[in-house]
Amino acid sequence: MLKKHKNLSPPLTLLVEVMTNSTIKMMKINSIANLNQETLALTKRLFLQLIRRPSTLFAGILQPLIWLILFGALFSNAPEGLLPGGMNYGTFLGAGVIVFTAFSGALNAGLPVMFDREFGFLNRLLVAPLESRNSIIFSSIIYITSISILQSLAIMFTASFLGYGWPGIGGLFVVVITLLILVFAVTALSLGLAFALPGHIELIAVIFVVNLPLLFASTALAPISFMPSWLGWLAAVNPLTFAIEPIRAAYSGPLNLANVLIQAPYGDLNGYGCLSVLIGLTIGLFILISPLLNRKLS
Amino acid sequence: MHVIDTQELVKSYGPVKALKGLNLQIPKGCLYGLLGPNGAGKTTTLRILCTLLAPDSGKVLIAGINALQDPRSVRKEIGYVAQEVAIDKILSGRELLQLQADLYHLNNLEKEDRINKLIARLQMSEWIDRRCGTYSGGMKRKLDLAAGLIHKPKVLILDEPTVGLDIESRSSIWQLIKELRDQGTTILISSHYLEEIEFLSDRMAIIDDGRVIAEGSPEHLKQELGGDRVTLKVREFSSQDESEKVKQLVQSVEGVRQVVVNKSQGYSLNLVIEKEEVLNRLRNKVLEAEYQVFTLTQSRPSLDDVYLQATGRTLMDAELAVSTQRDLKKESKQSMR
Ligand SMILES: Nc1ncnc2c1ncn2[C@@H]1O[C@H](COP(=O)(O)OP(=O)(O)OP(=O)(O)O)[C@@H](O)[C@H]1O
Numbered sequence: 074m075l076k077k078h079k080n081l082s083p084p085l086t087l088l089v090e091v092m093t094n095s096t097i098k099m100m101k102i103n104s105i106a107n108l109n110q111e112t113l114a115l116t117k118r119l120f121l122q123l124i125r126r127p128s129t130l131f132a133g134i135l136q137p138l139i140w141l142i143l144f145g146a147l148f149s150n151a152p153e154g155l156l157p158g159g160m161n162y163g164t165f166l167g168a169g170v171i172v173f174t175a176f177s178g179a180l181n182a183g184l185p186v187m188f189d190r191e192f193g194f195l196n197r198l199l200v201a202p203l204e205s206r207n208s209i210i211f212s213s214i215i216y217i218t219s220i221s222i223l224q225s226l227a228i229m230f231t232a233s234f235l236g237y238g239w240p241g242i243g244g245l246f247v248v249v250i251t252l253l254i255l256v257f258a259v260t261a262l263s264l265g266l267a268f269a270l271p272g273h274i275e276l277i278a279v280i281f282v283v284n285l286p287l288l289f290a291s292t293a294l295a296p297i298s299f300m301p302s303w304l305g306w307l308a309a310v311n312p313l314t315f316a317i318e319p320i321r322a323a324y325s326g327p328l329n330l331a332n333v334l335i336q337a338p339y340g341d342l343n344g345y346g347c348l349s350v351l352i353g354l355t356i357g358l359f360i361l362i363s364p365l366l367n368r369k370l371s
Numbered sequence: 372m373h374v375i376d377t378q379e380l381v382k383s384y385g386p387v388k389a390l391k392g393l394n395l396q397i398p399k400g401c402l403y404g405l406l407g408p409n410g411a412g413k414t415t416t417l418r419i420l421c422t423l424l425a426p427d428s429g430k431v432l433i434a435g436i437n438a439l440q441d442p443r444s445v446r447k448e449i450g451y452v453a454q455e456v457a458i459d460k461i462l463s464g465r466e467l468l469q470l471q472a473d474l475y476h477l478n479n480l481e482k483e484d485r486i487n488k489l490i491a492r493l494q495m496s497e498w499i500d501r502r503c504g505t506y507s508g509g510m511k512r513k514l515d516l517a518a519g520l521i522h523k524p525k526v527l528i529l530d531e532p533t534v535g536l537d538i539e540s541r542s543s544i545w546q547l548i549k550e551l552r553d554q555g556t557t558i559l560i561s562s563h564y565l566e567e568i569e570f571l572s573d574r575m576a577i578i579d580d581g582r583v584i585a586e587g588s589p590e591h592l593k594q595e596l597g598g599d600r601v602t603l604k605v606r607e608f609s610s611q612d613e614s615e616k617v618k619q620l621v622q623s624v625e626g627v628r629q630v631v632v633n634k635s636q637g638y639s640l641n642l643v644i645e646k647e648e649v650l651n652r653l654r655n656k657v658l659e660a661e662y663q664v665f666t667l668t669q670s671r672p673s674l675d676d677v678y679l680q681a682t683g684r685t686l687m688d689a690e691l692a693v694s695t696q697r698d699l700k701k702e703s704k705q706s707m708r
């Protein structure tokens with residue numbers, strides 16, 4: 074900047090410098106405002122779609138509630154003390170259902186993007202001078218995260234209503250943090266799929282195939298100690314398990330993340346370990362998928 | 372200076388060569404028509420201009436900005452209305468315009484003002500607050516056009532904006548386009564309707580098979596052909612053989628130029644005569660050779676003749692030829708981003 078004005082007198086150079094710095098600053102503020110504006114507008118669109126087509130939201134809340142009520146009832150007369158820590162089955166299941174709900178909600182994050190690709194709406198966004206095309210991604214993440222949290226809270230209220238307990242304040246904090254990490258990871262995955270797969274049929278197929286097996290091969294419905302060793306292995310490497318166990322711990326009385334939460338075939342893992350694995354997974358997925366998103370979006 | 376300037380654009384989709392070295396120079400404030408049959412490469416060209424697509428090679432300058440190096444600056448200058456209407460069924464028209472305004476970073480005041488003006492100008496107030504899913508084809512097109520105009524673009528790119536519309540909607544869109552040109556907007560419009568390009572454009576290019584094959588003002592192009600058009604038939608439906616023979620014959624008549632066999636009109640002959648008198652000489656020559664004269668009509672050159680002259684086939688023929696070859700579903704899949 075300064076070189077250009079070499080032949081100006083020193084005070085003038087200073088003035089020029091101050092002015093260019095402040096314009097740069099203003100441009101930065103401006104571009105943050107732009108980013109805000111476009112991200113908000115895109116998020117608003119997603120929420121309008123949701124409000125006007127609320128059936129997916131209701132189904133997303135109803136389905137886990139049915140799980141909770143029916144499955145919870147299924148084992149309600151099982152002998153006491155069967156589950157680790159003498160938990161009743163409803164409480165045990167609650168954590169699984171919360172995680173599963175957030176997980177399947179986030180897995181669907183790619184669908185609206187896929188439809189936008191198919192109907193040419195994405196082109197409308199791509200010819201616009203967006204400050205950053207990441208705002209398309211941000212809006213999806215904001216949308217899915219709020220929905221997942223909303224759905225999970227609905228389930229937690231119902232669970233407590235059914236007498237399955239309520240995590241304390243600290244517990245609630247752990248629940249929300251855990252869910253957020255999981256939702257980020259799965260949303261990234263789903264958006265990546267939405268750009269990598271040829272159409273919504275394929276995306277729905279993948280969602281369909283991934284969803285239930287991941288549930289059954291996790292500790293959502295039963296502890297590892299109930300499983301044959303091959304399934305125990307699967308459950309012990311299943312990302313859902315790493316989210317379920319801290320939440321379950323939050324429900325089972327005084328929370329201490331240093332306690333061993335997973336007795337996996339490969340060794341014991343405490344709460345911090347679980348969360349670290351989840352965070353690592355999320356970062357890994359973002360690193361893996363962002364080149365794909367950038368390529369498709371530029 | 373040219374507001375749109377492309378040089379030697381080349382673009383292939385796998386084995387299909389869509390553009391084979393396309394050059395376009397469009398002056399400021401010009402309403403420029405791009406005429407070509409289905410599959411000529413119009414949409415491909417326009418998508419490259421609005422930065423949706425990168426060419427395999429070639430240069431693109433929009434308002435002096437290199438579109439390949441600085442696409443974002445180009446996007447600010449351009450309003451693009453795609454061939455396929457892309458609106459969100461769940462939103463109302465007004466909500467779509469608001470979204471569009473936010474994507475172009477208009478502030479709240481500008482936003483309201485612009486939206487209200489566009490609603491008034493395009494007479495959308497009656498239905499703008501209804502959901503887009505309930506709109507007719509004409510309403511959708513109007514809304515799409517309004518969205519493209521939200522930021523008062525310097526350059527407006529319209530891909531077949533009136534295709535499939537009733538006459539009334541079409542002429543109201545034509546009127547708007549002319550109005551925008553009069554206010555100084557540079558407009559590039561593609562179409563495969565001759566009369567649309569002829570009615571609207573100040574300058575035009577005929578593109579065929581990925582190249583510009585004729586360029587100029589419609590008037591100029593017609594004049595360049597010179598002379599009157601004549602259609603000759605020796606019977607209602609001739610065979611190709613017969614027509615070729617008659618072609619040999621009439622080519623020898625003095626004052627006859629550019630004889631073409633027109634397949635789409637029962638192998639009639641289209642030709643150009645330099646003077647009025649040539650018509651009689653032509654008739655006599657045909658009769659002498661013991662052919663009959665089934666029809667012999669004379670007309671001023673039209674844009675269709677320009678097209679025929681440039682490509683050796685009528686626009687309609689060209690359309691028919693490609694419509695059988697293209698897999699539209701596959702294309703729309705592949706053009707997904
Ligand atoms: N996404 C695609 N994948 C493969 N081939 C394509 C694709 N898009 C266009 N083509 C081919 O490229 C050529 C030019 O297509 P383009 O869509 O640019 O033509 P057009 O002039 O806009 O036609 P129309 O009048 O039908 O809109 C055609 O041969 C077409 O089949």
Ligand SMILES: [Mg+2]
Nearest residue numbers: 413414415454
């Ligand atoms: Mg086209």
